[in-house]
Amino acid sequence: MSRTIDAGVSPTQTNTIPADISGQMLDLDEDDDLEVFSKDSTLADGNMFNASMLTSPGSMVNQCKFEEDEESDSKDIFITVDNPESHVTAIETFITYRVLTKTTRSEFDNSEYEVRRRYQDFLWLRGKLEDAHSTLIVHPLPEKFVVKGMVERFSGDFIETRRKALHKFLNRVADHPILSCSEDFKVFLSAQAWELTTYKKQGPGFLSRMGETVRAVANSVRGVKNRPEEFTAIQEYVEDFSNKIGSLDKVTQRIVKEQKEYLEELKEYGPTYTLWSGSEEELAEQLKGVAGCIERCCKETEEQVGHLSDTLVPVLHEYVLCAETLKAVLRRRDNIQAEFEAKNEALATKKVDRDALKEEIDKLEDRVEWANNALKGDWGRWQRSMRGDLKSAFLSTAEKNVDYYEKCLAVWETFLLSQRTEPSEETDRDNTP
Amino acid sequence: MMADSGPKEVAVIGNTELTSAELDNNIKNTMVEIEKGTNLLRKMEISVAEAEKRTGKNTVNMQEMYTVYLIETRPVDALTEGITPDSLWRRYSEFELLRNYLLVTYPFVVVAPLPEKRAEIVWHKLSADNMDPDFVERRRVGLENFLHRVASHPVLCNDNIFYIFLTEQDKDWKEMVYETGFQAKADSRLKAVNAAFRVKNPDGRFTELKHYSDELQTVLSQLLRVRARVADRLYGVYKVHGNYGRVFSEWSAIEKEMGDGLQSAGHHMDAYAASVDDILEEEEHYADQLKEYLFYTDALRAVCRKHELTQFELEMVALDLAYKKQQKEELVTGTVRTFSLKGMTSKLFGQETAEQREAKLQVLEQQLKEGEEAVKEKNTESDEFVKTAWVDIERFKDQKDRDLKEALISYAVMQISMCKKGIQVWTNAKECFNKM
Numbered sequence: 001m002s003r004t005i006d007a008g009v010s011p012t013q014t015n016t017i018p019a020d021i022s023g024q025m026l027d028l029d030e031d032d033d034l035e036v037f038s039k040d041s042t043l044a045d046g047n048m049f050n051a052s053m054l055t056s057p058g059s060m061v062n063q064c065k066f067e068e069d070e071e072s073d074s075k076d077i078f079i080t081v082d083n084p085e086s087h088v089t090a091i092e093t094f095i096t097y098r099v100l101t102k103t104t105r106s107e108f109d110n111s112e113y114e115v116r117r118r119y120q121d122f123l124w125l126r127g128k129l130e131d132a133h134s135t136l137i138v139h140p141l142p143e144k145f146v147v148k149g150m151v152e153r154f155s156g157d158f159i160e161t162r163r164k165a166l167h168k169f170l171n172r173v174a175d176h177p178i179l180s181c182s183e184d185f186k187v188f189l190s191a192q193a194w195e196l197t198t199y200k201k202q203g204p205g206f207l208s209r210m211g212e213t214v215r216a217v218a219n220s221v222r223g224v225k226n227r228p229e230e231f232t233a234i235q236e237y238v239e240d241f242s243n244k245i246g247s248l249d250k251v252t253q254r255i256v257k258e259q260k261e262y263l264e265e266l267k268e269y270g271p272t273y274t275l276w277s278g279s280e281e282e283l284a285e286q287l288k289g290v291a292g293c294i295e296r297c298c299k300e301t302e303e304q305v306g307h308l309s310d311t312l313v314p315v316l317h318e319y320v321l322c323a324e325t326l327k328a329v330l331r332r333r334d335n336i337q338a339e340f341e342a343k344n345e346a347l348a349t350k351k352v353d354r355d356a357l358k359e360e361i362d363k364l365e366d367r368v369e370w371a372n373n374a375l376k377g378d379w380g381r382w383q384r385s386m387r388g389d390l391k392s393a394f395l396s397t398a399e400k401n402v403d404y405y406e407k408c409l410a411v412w413e414t415f416l417l418s419q420r421t422e423p424s425e426e427t428d429r430d431n432t433p
Numbered sequence: 434m435m436a437d438s439g440p441k442e443v444a445v446i447g448n449t450e451l452t453s454a455e456l457d458n459n460i461k462n463t464m465v466e467i468e469k470g471t472n473l474l475r476k477m478e479i480s481v482a483e484a485e486k487r488t489g490k491n492t493v494n495m496q497e498m499y500t501v502y503l504i505e506t507r508p509v510d511a512l513t514e515g516i517t518p519d520s521l522w523r524r525y526s527e528f529e530l531l532r533n534y535l536l537v538t539y540p541f542v543v544v545a546p547l548p549e550k551r552a553e554i555v556w557h558k559l560s561a562d563n564m565d566p567d568f569v570e571r572r573r574v575g576l577e578n579f580l581h582r583v584a585s586h587p588v589l590c591n592d593n594i595f596y597i598f599l600t601e602q603d604k605d606w607k608e609m610v611y612e613t614g615f616q617a618k619a620d621s622r623l624k625a626v627n628a629a630f631r632v633k634n635p636d637g638r639f640t641e642l643k644h645y646s647d648e649l650q651t652v653l654s655q656l657l658r659v660r661a662r663v664a665d666r667l668y669g670v671y672k673v674h675g676n677y678g679r680v681f682s683e684w685s686a687i688e689k690e691m692g693d694g695l696q697s698a699g700h701h702m703d704a705y706a707a708s709v710d711d712i713l714e715e716e717e718h719y720a721d722q723l724k725e726y727l728f729y730t731d732a733l734r735a736v737c738r739k740h741e742l743t744q745f746e747l748e749m750v751a752l753d754l755a756y757k758k759q760q761k762e763e764l765v766t767g768t769v770r771t772f773s774l775k776g777m778t779s780k781l782f783g784q785e786t787a788e789q790r791e792a793k794l795q796v797l798e799q800q801l802k803e804g805e806e807a808v809k810e811k812n813t814e815s816d817e818f819v820k821t822a823w824v825d826i827e828r829f830k831d832q833k834d835r836d837l838k839e840a841l842i843s844y845a846v847m848q849i850s851m852c853k854k855g856i857q858v859w860t861n862a863k864e865c866f867n868k869m
Binding site: 237240244247251258262265268272276278283286290390391398402404405406412413419 | 645
């Protein structure tokens, strides 16, 4: 299949002059309208040459209208993932989730869609997005199954955790200026089950994707020679970040474990005071009071652990997966450059049709540049997201912990108040730090 | 020179015709009187100031390491007469000897317990080693507490052996203790257990008290064990947060915008992790207070056993008297009401002569007189014991309620302090996260 590769983007589909997409990526404050044909500033997908581009994001890119900013009050698409349901067939049992979309975007025929999707469908979507935009950072999906936790595939907790992650995934895609314009994304959100199955069958077959993979492997073996400094810096950062986030993930899970064990012991502690009160007269009331305090603190502790598990643990885990995604993106970028470098070298050595080779090299060079720009743009965006997400998660955790201690404080202070016979004398003692 | 005059041993000999209400009132009044003049602590400051390691030869002539404790005494104020500042060293075994002596000499007193010989119910961080400085320190505090308990006891504070234990290094105190012959006075365990099983009419209050001591021992043991486990877990939670400190610090090195926030948040996480040491140390004091009352249950049971023993002895003596009376009756009336070997043999071998009967009667009369004396004595003894013991038990109950009430309040205060620290740390951390 011949590919007409233009120096610019895909001018054939352009009717409207789109807003500058690279401007979106690199500098959110600008809103320059630049000409589509400018190779430097227009973000074209490096993988435009992929045959699956028939309904490629590349074409979508030019049709999407971009908002000035990515603030949620100007959001024009709202997606929720909920309502997990179990389906049993002769061959297998699986869970589907309801995906509800509300949108005002023109490329959607309706303003509301309700479909059911299973995990496999999400995997498919992500695969397509990554294929089409190999150097964009596509948010990771929750893992297929949790091995270490020995979690049942159909346990309530597992399904709920997965549902939340899937919800987040779709919303991340929806927030992304390029990815959200993907045709695959649109089909995912709007097509009925049988429609999706048909749609999935289109596009490059298994074999052609194999070809891509082989090339990629070959290139990675060759290695890239002149990686731009900034990408080396990003790679180093990603390595370190991956380590740190992995550690934080482990530490946090350990905290949850310790806290749960603490809670178990605490649950036994209160009742011993109640038991004791049964043998006492004068002290009975006071002992029951202490038992009550401990019991209330138990409830608060349970809530606090729950919050940690629901808020901090999933976010950290998500970014562990992100780190892997980033590594993959950097590898793919390297591969693109390696391919170009290889062909470039060939130019110097081989005596084959130099003109044809030169043309190919030019295209590869463009590809490299587009890939780099795509990554650069998305990198800044990812960092901002990461900072925002992690800051918010840690902030929420700290707030919850303050809340936890404040509630426990109130419990014990109330008890103490009920015990004081000489408030003036006691408060002095109380004030000593 | 000893404390104020006063009876060496308090014996509230109540008239048995008093009503129970009057009896109670009587006890309360005498208690107040007792307290006034005979609390040694009012005159003398006693402290177990230091602990030191020594080596020496033990009873089997082998080298061993042991700890000695410095007992310091001084007058409460300049006006107190008869007390000079003094200090001497004693080891744990001497404290044990003192306590055993007091237990035997004053069986109606609920004698304060000694701190643990070996660390038993501890959470993992504290070493169970007797030489561990933390353990030695807590034992020092416990020994001081023991001395204060004895010195403030209305009866025990007057004891001479106790006084010498506190003040006179030169005398061979141990010899003196043995010379009191207290060991001979001690009731054998077997005797006591036997009495406990066979006594028919113990005073209901003592039976109740025995049940209470058993219950208290069970519940306090359980409580202390669970508390230790809770402390262990809490330690784990806090310490793991220390890892945040380390990782945040490392992470901050690769971040530009988040770096400062992360770095300072990390410091707060370190502070949080470190704060648990003080928290748990304080809680250990609370645990020690509970432990004292756990060990007190032994003393309570000892008093109950003594009562059972005296009551049993009274019952035995009374039973013997009743039997003798019956024998006399039989002899006088010539009837044999119950089966007896004598009855059988007399049937087989014939009745005895009048002289023989007369002689027997004489012996019996004598025995009856003696028996009646014995019963009277035992009755008095038993009554006295019940009364003096119950005075002390009431004193103990009041002390227990006061002490434990205070302990529970201090526990609440500790929890409050822990919560306040937590609020502070996490508020600070929140500020740092905000800056990220």
